[in-house]
Amino acid sequence: MKKILSVFLVLAALSFLYVEKGIAEDSMEKAKALWDMMQSDKYQETWALYPGKGKFYKGQEPHGMLLTTYVNTAADEGLKSGAKELPKGSILIKENYKPDKTLAAITVMDKTGDGKDDWFWVKYTPDGSVAKKGEMSLAGKPGGCIGCHAASTSGIHNIMTGLPE
Numbered sequence: 364m365k366k367i368l369s370v371f372l373v374l375a376a377l378s379f380l381y382v383e384k385g386i387a388e389d390s391m392e393k394a395k396a397l398w399d400m401m402q403s404d405k406y407q408e409t410w411a412l413y414p415g416k417g418k419f420y421k422g423q424e425p426h427g428m429l430l431t432t433y434v435n436t437a438a439d440e441g442l443k444s445g446a447k448e449l450p451k452g453s454i455l456i457k458e459n460y461k462p463d464k465t466l467a468a469i470t471v472m473d474k475t476g477d478g479k480d481d482w483f484w485v486k487y488t489p490d491g492s493v494a495k496k497g498e499m500s501l502a503g504k505p506g507g508c509i510g511c512h513a514a515s516t517s518g519i520h521n522i523m524t525g526l527p528e
């Protein structure tokens with residue numbers, strides 16, 4: 364009986380790892396497709412800037428000193444409408460610049476469903492590869508992104524993108 368149980372536990376652990384790996388691979392594929400879409404859409408030329416913000420506005424840690432945030436039509440309309448939630452399909456692209464205006468990273472939020480937590484998060488390096496924190500690729504639902512955005516009480520951000528007003 365004990366043996367059956369341990370075989371079962373090993374199988375359960377393996378299938379869990381397998382599912383985790385599958386999710387990680389899906390996230391990398393989605394990150395790649397999203398990057399390709401951003402480039403073919405030429406978002407820097409065709410998307411709106413975050414309502415009320417210009418280029419190179421002053422940011423906070425960890426996003427860098429200077430930020431430029433682009434929003435697609437769904438996000439732009441959602442932000443302007445004052446709705447509590449941004450609609451499915453909303454995408455926000457934040458370019459994170461160093462004080463000398465060299466691009467350091469690009470962080471993106473893509474709303475994949477109707478729910479409050481249905482965001483796909485990704486951090487790219489300037490060449491379009493997915494950034495890493497240690498061994499972990501920052502694509503999908505990285506705890507760091509979600510944790511800070513959900514926990515922020517500093518009053519800097521809009522509830523619709525996950526940060527309290």
Ligand code: HEC
Pocket residue numbers: 421422423424425426430432455456457470471472484485486501505507508509511512515519520521524526
């Ligand atoms: C320690 C806190 C913190 C962490 C961690 C964090 N963010 Fe943010 N994020 C912010 C703050 C604060 C803003 C508001 C912009 C600003 O002034 O910096 C923001 C804004 C954004 C925006 C622009 C949307 C908007 O409403 O301004 C995107 C996109 C974004 N973050 C993506 C990410 C991604 C992807 C990660 C993980 C790789 C991440 N963030 C991790 C604090 C955080």
